[in-house]
Amino acid sequence: MSIRVGEAAEAPSFAVASKELLKNDQLRRNVRNATGIIRGKRANVVGETPDWQQLRDAGHAIKEHTLRHLGDYLARFEENCIRAGGKVHWARDADEANAISIELIHRYTPDGKRAEVIKVKSMTTDEIGMNKALVTAGITPYETDLADLIVQLGDDKPSHIVVPALHRNRMEIRELFMRTMKLDELGTSPEDIAGAARVYLREKFLRVPIAISGANFAVAETGSVCVVESEGNGRMCVSLPRVLISVVGIEKIIPTFQDLEVFLQLLSRSATGERMNPYNSIWTGVVPGDGPREFHVILLDNGRTKVLADSASSETLDCIRCGACLNACPVYRQTGGHAYGSIYAGPIGAILTPQLQSMEHSTSLPYASSLCGACYEVCPVKINIPEILIHLREKIVDGQDHHGGMGTDFAEKAGMKVAAWAMSDAANLSTVRAAGRLAQIPFARNGVIHSLPGMLGQWTNTRDMPAIPAESFRQWWARRRQNVVPGGTK
Amino acid sequence: MISDSTARADILLKIRLAAGSHSDALETEYAALPRTYRQQGTSDRAAVLTMFTNRLRDYDAGVYRCNAAEIAETVAAAMDARGKTSLLRTGKLPQEWLPAKFRFFASDVRNANPSRDDLAWFAEVDQSEGVITGCFAAVAFTGTIILRHEDGNGSRALTLIPDYHLCVVLADQIVETVPEGLARLKGFETMPITTISGPSATADIEMTRVKGVHGPRFLDVIIVG
Amino acid sequence: MILYEANGPTISTVSARNGRLFARCVAIHWSLRISLFITCYNDVLFPKTGQAVVTVLERLGHTVEFRPTQTCCGQMHYNSGYHMDALPLMEKFLEDFHDAEVICIPSASCVSTIRDHYPVMAEKSGSKDLIRQVNEILPRVFEFSELLIDKLGVEDTGAYFPHVVTLHCSCHSLRSLGVGDKPERLLRNVKGLTFVPLEDYDQCCGFGGTFAVKNAEVSSAMAADKVKCILNTKAEVCAALDNSCLMQIGGTLGRDHAVTCTMHLAEILASTQSANGGTLA
Numbered sequence: 001m002s003i004r005v006g007e008a009a010e011a012p013s014f015a016v017a018s019k020e021l022l023k024n025d026q027l028r029r030n031v032r033n034a035t036g037i038i039r040g041k042r043a044n045v046v047g048e049t050p051d052w053q054q055l056r057d058a059g060h061a062i063k064e065h066t067l068r069h070l071g072d073y074l075a076r077f078e079e080n081c082i083r084a085g086g087k088v089h090w091a092r093d094a095d096e097a098n099a100i101s102i103e104l105i106h107r108y109t110p111d112g113k114r115a116e117v118i119k120v121k122s123m124t125t126d127e128i129g130m131n132k133a134l135v136t137a138g139i140t141p142y143e144t145d146l147a148d149l150i151v152q153l154g155d156d157k158p159s160h161i162v163v164p165a166l167h168r169n170r171m172e173i174r175e176l177f178m179r180t181m182k183l184d185e186l187g188t189s190p191e192d193i194a195g196a197a198r199v200y201l202r203e204k205f206l207r208v209p210i211a212i213s214g215a216n217f218a219v220a221e222t223g224s225v226c227v228v229e230s231e232g233n234g235r236m237c238v239s240l241p242r243v244l245i246s247v248v249g250i251e252k253i254i255p256t257f258q259d260l261e262v263f264l265q266l267l268s269r270s271a272t273g274e275r276m277n278p279y280n281s282i283w284t285g286v287v288p289g290d291g292p293r294e295f296h297v298i299l300l301d302n303g304r305t306k307v308l309a310d311s312a313s314s315e316t317l318d319c320i321r322c323g324a325c326l327n328a329c330p331v332y333r334q335t336g337g338h339a340y341g342s343i344y345a346g347p348i349g350a351i352l353t354p355q356l357q358s359m360e361h362s363t364s365l366p367y368a369s370s371l372c373g374a375c376y377e378v379c380p381v382k383i384n385i386p387e388i389l390i391h392l393r394e395k396i397v398d399g400q401d402h403h404g405g406m407g408t409d410f411a412e413k414a415g416m417k418v419a420a421w422a423m424s425d426a427a428n429l430s431t432v433r434a435a436g437r438l439a440q441i442p443f444a445r446n447g448v449i450h451s452l453p454g455m456l457g458q459w460t461n462t463r464d465m466p467a468i469p470a471e472s473f474r475q476w477w478a479r480r481r482q483n484v485v486p487g488g489t490k
Numbered sequence: 491m492i493s494d495s496t497a498r499a500d501i502l503l504k505i506r507l508a509a510g511s512h513s514d515a516l517e518t519e520y521a522a523l524p525r526t527y528r529q530q531g532t533s534d535r536a537a538v539l540t541m542f543t544n545r546l547r548d549y550d551a552g553v554y555r556c557n558a559a560e561i562a563e564t565v566a567a568a569m570d571a572r573g574k575t576s577l578l579r580t581g582k583l584p585q586e587w588l589p590a591k592f593r594f595f596a597s598d599v600r601n602a603n604p605s606r607d608d609l610a611w612f613a614e615v616d617q618s619e620g621v622i623t624g625c626f627a628a629v630a631f632t633g634t635i636i637l638r639h640e641d642g643n644g645s646r647a648l649t650l651i652p653d654y655h656l657c658v659v660l661a662d663q664i665v666e667t668v669p670e671g672l673a674r675l676k677g678f679e680t681m682p683i684t685t686i687s688g689p690s691a692t693a694d695i696e697m698t699r700v701k702g703v704h705g706p707r708f709l710d711v712i713i714v715g
Numbered sequence: 716m717i718l719y720e721a722n723g724p725t726i727s728t729v730s731a732r733n734g735r736l737f738a739r740c741v742a743i744h745w746s747l748r749i750s751l752f753i754t755c756y757n758d759v760l761f762p763k764t765g766q767a768v769v770t771v772l773e774r775l776g777h778t779v780e781f782r783p784t785q786t787c788c789g790q791m792h793y794n795s796g797y798h799m800d801a802l803p804l805m806e807k808f809l810e811d812f813h814d815a816e817v818i819c820i821p822s823a824s825c826v827s828t829i830r831d832h833y834p835v836m837a838e839k840s841g842s843k844d845l846i847r848q849v850n851e852i853l854p855r856v857f858e859f860s861e862l863l864i865d866k867l868g869v870e871d872t873g874a875y876f877p878h879v880v881t882l883h884c885s886c887h888s889l890r891s892l893g894v895g896d897k898p899e900r901l902l903r904n905v906k907g908l909t910f911v912p913l914e915d916y917d918q919c920c921g922f923g924g925t926f927a928v929k930n931a932e933v934s935s936a937m938a939a940d941k942v943k944c945i946l947n948t949k950a951e952v953c954a955a956l957d958n959s960c961l962m963q964i965g966g967t968l969g970r971d972h973a974v975t976c977t978m979h980l981a982e983i984l985a986s987t988q989s990a991n992g993g994t995l996a
């Protein structure tokens with residue numbers, strides 16, 4: 001088995017990676033600026049939707065219902081997709097999905113031609129590291145989403161699940177395009193830059209015979225697949241090539257066509273702050289005379305059944321990858337997406353990556369949050385991300401993950417034990433307080449502590465700390481009781 | 491051997507172990523899901539048409555209003571405004587929509603000529619000045635046009651490759667809400683469907699909305715009625 | 716709205732909720748016996764807040780009790796994943812306050828632990844008894860500003876504080892408790908006080924418990940943003956419902972040698988012309 005989430009297993013911890021990223025002012029400005037704009041747009045279009053909360057309730061309920069009956073709905077999808085002329089494959093993990101794709105691509109590449117594919121933005125194919133696998137197999141993948149193209153040409157990593165290149169500004173992109181597309185001239189407006197991508201990719205759309213897509217939704221009732229996008233690259237990929245291969249996470253199933261009325265509304269407003277994203281393509285199997293002649297679906301597990309097995313956090317699989325939680329997250333807005341070491345960044349990344357791959361590779365992610373709850377507030381399918389973060393912290397502390405006790409560090413454990421003892425009894429608390437009063441003597445000046453050793457030094461590096469005052473509340477209360485008539489007012 | 495036949499059984503088994511099996515309750519449970527969101531609009535016709543018009547304008551689409559007798563005239567006006575002399579059209583587009591002073595080429599799908607090479611046809615469509623189609627339904631609340639790819643709506647390639655799309659929307663095709671729009675597709679769900687909300691766009695560069703990347707960069711809509 | 720308890724009748728302004736109508740009326744009610752859960756960190760680090768709560772509630776004619784066996788709600792252990800250590804603290808809280816009529820907690824995040832996480836913990840423990848105890852205690856738990864406005868119907872506490880004040884809306888008070896504009900209403904009713912709204916008021920200050928040391932750099936960057944907004948208001952005081960946030964904000968302000976200081980809302984409401992003449996903390 002090789003469950004893989006991009007290269008997240010090899011990534012440094014969040015604390016280490018974020019420390020570096022915080023020094024990159026340009027990147028932080030870009031992230032701040034971009035997330036600020038999407039947040040504003042989202043707030044506007046959510047505000048004008050009178051039934052937003054009801055849509056969220058429905059979205060959450062439909063997703064939870066689907067997960068409870070996932071096996072049945074997958075079987076329905078498979079049956080209906082096959083009936084409509086599609087072919088369905090099942091992949092347990094990243095390697096299996098890549099192997100199936102590679103074999104299909106080789107099969108359908110005309111003899112003597114170079115093996116090439118055009119790709120629609122897909123988190124799932126990023127998750128399984130498909131591009132790398134394709135290149136190793138001698139196949140050239142062309143990313144066609146503008147942001148993905150920017151990431152691919154720049155040999156960069158995506159930093160956001162909806163706008164993967166939001167860490168790059170216009171001038172950086174312009175410079176990259178001029179270099180990689182070998183252009184002598186290129187204007188500086190976003191229109192000019194998008195125009196260069198149009199020319200660069202059009203030739204590929206009209207020529208390359210095989211496309212790879214993900215799916216936003218797969219409808220069990222009809223066997224239909226839905227791809228949501230803005231630029232038209234998705235439409236190009238799912239309708240022009242002779243062969244289309246869609247890699248679909250098993251959690252992308254929704255029961256009926258009617259359910260799209262909920263999710264299409266939730267997704268576009270949450271993701272880009274549009275009332276509806278410019279294009280949705282919905283297709284079912286193969287249609288004679290229109291679109292691909294061969295359609296393959298690869299249903300991917302890659303850790304999802306493991307997530308499903310823990311009822312305390314399985315609602316993670318409700319996610320429709322809108323990215324709203326990233327834009328709302330004050331931690332993400334400081335560091336950008338690369339700190340999360342995974343193609344899944346931000347709050348959803350902090351809960352999804354550790355659950356998909358084995359936890360020991362991502363013990364720092366559940367702590368990459370102040371638990372402020374902004375993610376939960378905006379999530380269109382009402383995933384209680386803070387509660388799941390806490391649940392994952394518990395798993396880490398208990399070393400419950402069956403891959404073995406990674407645990408937390410010793411100092412923290414010891415501190416928590418002392419605190420637990422202190423809080424178990426008011427007398428203990430007073431003892432620990434008194435000890436603290438003594439211990440702070442070398443550090444406290446005028447009621448303020450400017451520097452502390454050890455773990456607490458992490459606090460005092462940038463912030464003052466109040467010293468423990470001479471009298472605690474309960475001491476004051478006891479003193480006052482002696483001086484004041486009981487129960488009376490002063 | 492392409493996919494390991496044990497993978498399917500394996501995954502379904504793991505799902506059963508993880509989620510349990512409750513197939514008995516499936517239909518009743520589904521029927522009981524909360525759907526308290528708006529399934530029907532409440533605005534009157536005039537307000538719906540105005541809302542649709544405003545949404546399209548927000549998306550930077552060109553919008554024309556006319557009555558049924560003025561379609562050809564309005565098509566001509568739209569084409570003049572864009573400097574077009576000819577457009578591709580689908581075979582089943584009503585002849586009376588097309589003004590005589592311009593040229594319209596029926597350019598339909600492989601149906602017409604199954605042996606024809608796609609790539610040559612794509613190249614031809616790519617050289618065109620644009621395409622004119624009808625639509626299947628439209629949603630005012632989101633400014634969305636729904637194409638069901640057959641007949642007068644054109645094939646997927648035909649409505650995608652050209653840089654200009656002129657779409658004729660009849661007033662009775664316009665509903666207020668998304669649920670009403672998708673409900674119109676009942677019975678046709680398995681046909682290729684595209685929904686279009688404004689011209690193609692991207693905000694990938696500094697979140698600045700840029701009109702037009704790969705899909706038609708210019709969209710004009712004629713609302714009839 | 717009929718309130719009970721036995722310290723004799725008092726006259727006060729009550730906002731009664733009747734269907735959709737909000738009516739403000741003068742009502743006669745009995746003063747309440749309010750049990751103060753001071754919380755562990757307020758007890759040790761911020762005793763002034765507790766003193767202020769006592770002052771305000773007594774000024775409004777209520778009786779405050781303090782149960783000396785109390786310690787901690789278990790928030791730090793729970794949020795950090797030490798659930799085996801948090802559970803006995805929940806049990807202790809339930810026992811310490813099982814017969815308290817009204818529990819006042821001047822810390823929104825602790826209230827949120829009790830309201831949002833105690834049910835989860837009880838459920839997970841599988842103990843029917845714990846689930847029942849949690850369900851029974853929840854309606855009696857109030858954050859300080861909730862207590863004033865929802866339970867006591869008081870917006871004007873008779874305070875006097877002639878200073879420019881801004882308000883940081885802590886994440887727990889805003890998103891978990893949903894206190895909305897309650898703290899702001901209380902502040903706006905303080906005589907002499909000039910209220911200035913805070914830009915990005917709903918943004919997290921970056922405290923987050925152990926987050927502040929585990930991811931100290933990110934936490935400090937968040938605090939820096941918050942402090943920038945606070946300094947932009949030119950306020951003399953930044954108030955909040957949580958001293959944990961104020962420790963983060965105040966610690967950053969202090970390091971920057973800013974003149975703006977931090978005060979818990981209760982400390983502002985406790986200030987009157989006669990008491991301390993509204994001097995700064």
Ligand code: SF4
Binds near residue numbers: 324382
């Ligand atoms: S967790 Fe919720 S908000 Fe975050 S990406 Fe998924 S659906 Fe969107």
